[in-house]
Amino acid sequence: MANLEQFRAETRAWLETNCPPEMRKPVANDSDVFWGGRNTVYSSEPQRLWFERMRDKGWTVPDWPKEYGGGGLDPEETKILRQEMAAISARLPLSSFGIWMLGPALLKYGTDEQKREHLPKIAAGLIRWCQGYSEPNAGSDLASLQTRADIDGDDYIINGQKIWTSMANFADWIFCLVRTDFSAKKHDGISFILFDMASKGVSTKPILLISGKSPFCETFFDNVRVPRSHVVGTVNRGWDVAKYLLQHERSMISEVGERRGTRPLGQIAANSIGTDEQGRLDDPMLRGQIAAFDVDEAAMACAAERAVDLAKAGQGHPAYSSALKYYGTELNKRRHEILMSAGGIDVLEWESPRSNEGLTARSWLRTKANSIEGGTSEVMLGIVAKRILDLPGA
Amino acid sequence: MALVLNEEQSMLRDSARGLISDKAPVAHLRKLRDTNDAIGFSRELWATFAEMGFAGLLVPEEFGGSGLGCVEAGVVMEEIGRTLMPSPFLSTSVLAATALTRGGSEAQKSEYLAKLAKGELIASLAVDEGAKHRPIKTAMQAVRSGNGFRLNGAKAFVVDGHVSDLVIVAARTAGKPGEHDGLTLFLVDPKTKGVEIERTIMVDAHNAARIVFNDVEVTADSVLGEVDRGGALLGGILNVGRAAVASEMVGISEEAFGRTVAYLKERKQFGKLIGEFQALQHRAAHLYTDIEITKAAVMKALQMLDTDFDNTEAAVAVAKARAGSTATLAVQEAVQMHGGVGMTDEFDIGFFMKRARVCQELFGDTAFHAEQLARLKGY
Numbered sequence: 001m002a003n004l005e006q007f008r009a010e011t012r013a014w015l016e017t018n019c020p021p022e023m024r025k026p027v028a029n030d031s032d033v034f035w036g037g038r039n040t041v042y043s044s045e046p047q048r049l050w051f052e053r054m055r056d057k058g059w060t061v062p063d064w065p066k067e068y069g070g071g072g073l074d075p076e077e078t079k080i081l082r083q084e085m086a087a088i089s090a091r092l093p094l095s096s097f098g099i100w101m102l103g104p105a106l107l108k109y110g111t112d113e114q115k116r117e118h119l120p121k122i123a124a125g126l127i128r129w130c131q132g133y134s135e136p137n138a139g140s141d142l143a144s145l146q147t148r149a150d151i152d153g154d155d156y157i158i159n160g161q162k163i164w165t166s167m168a169n170f171a172d173w174i175f176c177l178v179r180t181d182f183s184a185k186k187h188d189g190i191s192f193i194l195f196d197m198a199s200k201g202v203s204t205k206p207i208l209l210i211s212g213k214s215p216f217c218e219t220f221f222d223n224v225r226v227p228r229s230h231v232v233g234t235v236n237r238g239w240d241v242a243k244y245l246l247q248h249e250r251s252m253i254s255e256v257g258e259r260r261g262t263r264p265l266g267q268i269a270a271n272s273i274g275t276d277e278q279g280r281l282d283d284p285m286l287r288g289q290i291a292a293f294d295v296d297e298a299a300m301a302c303a304a305e306r307a308v309d310l311a312k313a314g315q316g317h318p319a320y321s322s323a324l325k326y327y328g329t330e331l332n333k334r335r336h337e338i339l340m341s342a343g344g345i346d347v348l349e350w351e352s353p354r355s356n357e358g359l360t361a362r363s364w365l366r367t368k369a370n371s372i373e374g375g376t377s378e379v380m381l382g383i384v385a386k387r388i389l390d391l392p393g394a
Numbered sequence: 395m396a397l398v399l400n401e402e403q404s405m406l407r408d409s410a411r412g413l414i415s416d417k418a419p420v421a422h423l424r425k426l427r428d429t430n431d432a433i434g435f436s437r438e439l440w441a442t443f444a445e446m447g448f449a450g451l452l453v454p455e456e457f458g459g460s461g462l463g464c465v466e467a468g469v470v471m472e473e474i475g476r477t478l479m480p481s482p483f484l485s486t487s488v489l490a491a492t493a494l495t496r497g498g499s500e501a502q503k504s505e506y507l508a509k510l511a512k513g514e515l516i517a518s519l520a521v522d523e524g525a526k527h528r529p530i531k532t533a534m535q536a537v538r539s540g541n542g543f544r545l546n547g548a549k550a551f552v553v554d555g556h557v558s559d560l561v562i563v564a565a566r567t568a569g570k571p572g573e574h575d576g577l578t579l580f581l582v583d584p585k586t587k588g589v590e591i592e593r594t595i596m597v598d599a600h601n602a603a604r605i606v607f608n609d610v611e612v613t614a615d616s617v618l619g620e621v622d623r624g625g626a627l628l629g630g631i632l633n634v635g636r637a638a639v640a641s642e643m644v645g646i647s648e649e650a651f652g653r654t655v656a657y658l659k660e661r662k663q664f665g666k667l668i669g670e671f672q673a674l675q676h677r678a679a680h681l682y683t684d685i686e687i688t689k690a691a692v693m694k695a696l697q698m699l700d701t702d703f704d705n706t707e708a709a710v711a712v713a714k715a716r717a718g719s720t721a722t723l724a725v726q727e728a729v730q731m732h733g734g735v736g737m738t739d740e741f742d743i744g745f746f747m748k749r750a751r752v753c754q755e756l757f758g759d760t761a762f763h764a765e766q767l768a769r770l771k772g773y
């Protein structure tokens with residue numbers, strides 16, 4: 001305990017000295033988020049400083065082993081670091097599908113060689129990854145995917161199409177589900193494979209979203225040659241790796257409600273709408289909605305904390321992340337509906353400096369995907385019903 | 395601190411669960427109700443509770459208690475919620491023990507706490523006056539008279555007030571209803587002249603009383619804590635009570651839900667188990683998630699009461715608000731998914747619905763606590 005208190009004090013002092021003031025303000029636009037990769041540029045000097053200092057401590061991935069570029073912290077220390085970062089509203093130094101999704105899967109299923117090759121580059125933000133799961137006819141029913149990998153000597157030749165691949169056009173490498181056995185039952189013929197997006201035969205085409213952004217791509221593979229050694233886990237058992245990764249993706253998405261450095265809803269609304277003589281928000285119905293939301297959001301934060309504690313105590317259920325993913329994403333959508341109500345006319349402007357180019361409205365629209373990406377809310381409820389509650393019917 | 399029970403707490407839960415499910419299943423409450431039992435709970439069972447150390451769970455060891463914390467009290471309350479066992483645990487072991495431990499003089503502590511821990515003294519807290527829980531609106535008067543006070547006013551919803559040996563009463567020694575300052579807590583012997591107690595038979599077959607105070611004379615020694623400054627003490631006691639009731643509601647929610655899921659797996663319609671219908675699966679999965687999130691919030695509040703007592707207002711508000719809405723949903727879905735049989739008195743589910751409604755009102759409902767949170771957050 002004393003050690004943890006000391007760790008907290010040291011961490012606090014270190015963050016205080018090393019986190020630039022600019023990195024303690026809410027993110028104002030997309031270029032404020034640092035994703036790393038071969039082609040990134042820093043949007044500002046403080047962004048670079050903050051990233052490099054955190055990277056050098058291994059704190060882009062605080063709980064990974066030091067040999068892979070991590071901080072080697074135990075779960076309690078990691079929790080303390082998170083708390084201390086949140087306390088000063090520090091931004092994430094590096095956002096990365098490599099950290100949130102691939103890393104955990106590699107740590108569990110990767111060979112030594114694969115870990116040594118990929119993990120340090122993820123930790124240092126050198127390689128940016130994308131996720132090649134969904135296909136035009138395999139969304140919720142992911143296991144019906146048809147992208148094929150055929151053996152050719154020491155390589156696979158990959159052909160097919162992925163869709164909704166987030167930021168594939170900026171990614172350096174892809175972690176991809178492919179079918180390696182067409183005769184097996186649908187879950188049993190899938191493999192999980194890694195390859196460079198610069199490989200010959202890979203092309204991407206952006207898809208515009210309702211938020212006016214285009215983070216998605218259609219991704220095409222035309223005779224892409226990939227060494228067989230790039231399969232993670234056992235050939236044809238890629239579904240296990242895929243599911244394990246999805247648990248992490250779902251935990252990550254369920255945390256969308258945990259905002260960093262944004263002002264509380266009640267205060268945002270009060271600034272926009274005004275208050276009555278007693279200092280209460282001058283819209284009793286909206287105030288009630290916000291209060292109900294704040295109750296649920298605070299409870300959700302406890303649940304996210306408890307999920308980690310349950311897992312550590314060996315009492316976690318593998319499908320628990322589906323429950324929290326469902327709740328967290330629905331909650332985040334609610335938050336953004338309230339933000340739109342609170343902002344009223346002012347946040348409806350799409351292209352204007354006054355509305356910061358429609359930032360609130362664009363975020364609101366983006367959150368509608370939270371309950372679709374990484375598995376829809378309906379699918380999450382189905383998983384909870386069957387895997388946790390053990391209700392009948394496949 | 396991890397938001398899971400540690401080993402000792404799990405053992406406590408197992409022993410409480412064993413005793414309660416064995417000696418006081420829902421049938422126990424049903425029998426007390428059907429026989430119009432004069433007390434409404436079993437003295438014998440309460441004595442066993444005391445022997446096992448539950449009655450004095452929150453009483454410091456120097457006064458013969460177990461010296462445990464709110465997390466442990468919550469563990470017991472949750473088990474009570476699972477079978478709806480009526481007992482003075484909330485009124486006496488939680489509320490009165492907290493009141494005396496935190497506010498009592500040495501003399502008051504030694505007079506009452508040991509008896510309380512032995513199960514020999516039943517005490518109650520008298521706060522509410524109107525239809526809804528609004529401690530700040532307390533109007534009951536305590537006017538100085540000689541070197542003591544004279545009490546006038548009426549209290550309702552006094553849990554176990556009909557069998558109490560000691561009533562802890564909130565009254566105004568200054569200020570007007572609606573003002574924060576001016577509240578004082580008194581320890582009143584219910585046999586004092588001018589105290590009239592009416593047992594109220596409630597919807598959930600649990601116990602409460604209405605108490606009228608007509609020119610009741612008490613001495614200065616009966617003041618608990620400081621005169622005029624009882625608000626903070628009362629707030630602390632209520633917060634422990636709120637977290638405890640929230641725990642009971644978690645127990646109610648989980649039990650009602652568990653029974654519902656079991657029913658979904660056995661009841662057939664249209665040639666299928668009704669649990670195969672996706673419409674019901676999704677509602678069940680939603681409810682599961684809702685309960686899990688509430689459990690985390692309640693555990694957080696209980697832990698904070700043990701580690702950071704003076705900063706728990708928001709966490710308790712969140713816990714009680716959530717527990718109220720979750721339990722309401724759990725019992726409503728339970729009756730609905732059981733169909734017609736859920737509406738029958740013969741079937742136990744209705745008991746959970748009734749108790750959840752009472753727990754919702756007790757010490758502030760969901761709306762009250764959401765309002766508290768809004769106020770704390772300054773909007």
Ligand SMILES: Cc1cc2nc3c(=O)[nH]c(=O)nc-3n(C[C@H](O)[C@H](O)[C@H](O)COP(=O)(O)OP(=O)(O)OC[C@H]3O[C@@H](n4cnc5c(N)ncnc54)[C@H](O)[C@@H]3O)c2cc1C
Binds near residue numbers: 138165378
């Ligand atoms: C912002 C965003 C980012 C994404 N990023 C990526 C990415 O990087 N890589 C990637 O591979 N994919 C990505 N996806 C794809 C995402 O995983 C899929 O969109 C998702 O799994 C749903 O599949 P679908 O779009 O085909 O919808 P469908 O599966 O066709 O679903 C349509 C509707 O039917 C419902 N439905 C389907 N099956 C059931 C069922 N069994 N019971 C009840 N209802 C059901 C769904 O809930 C939904 O409401 C992303 C999606 C979004 C929105």
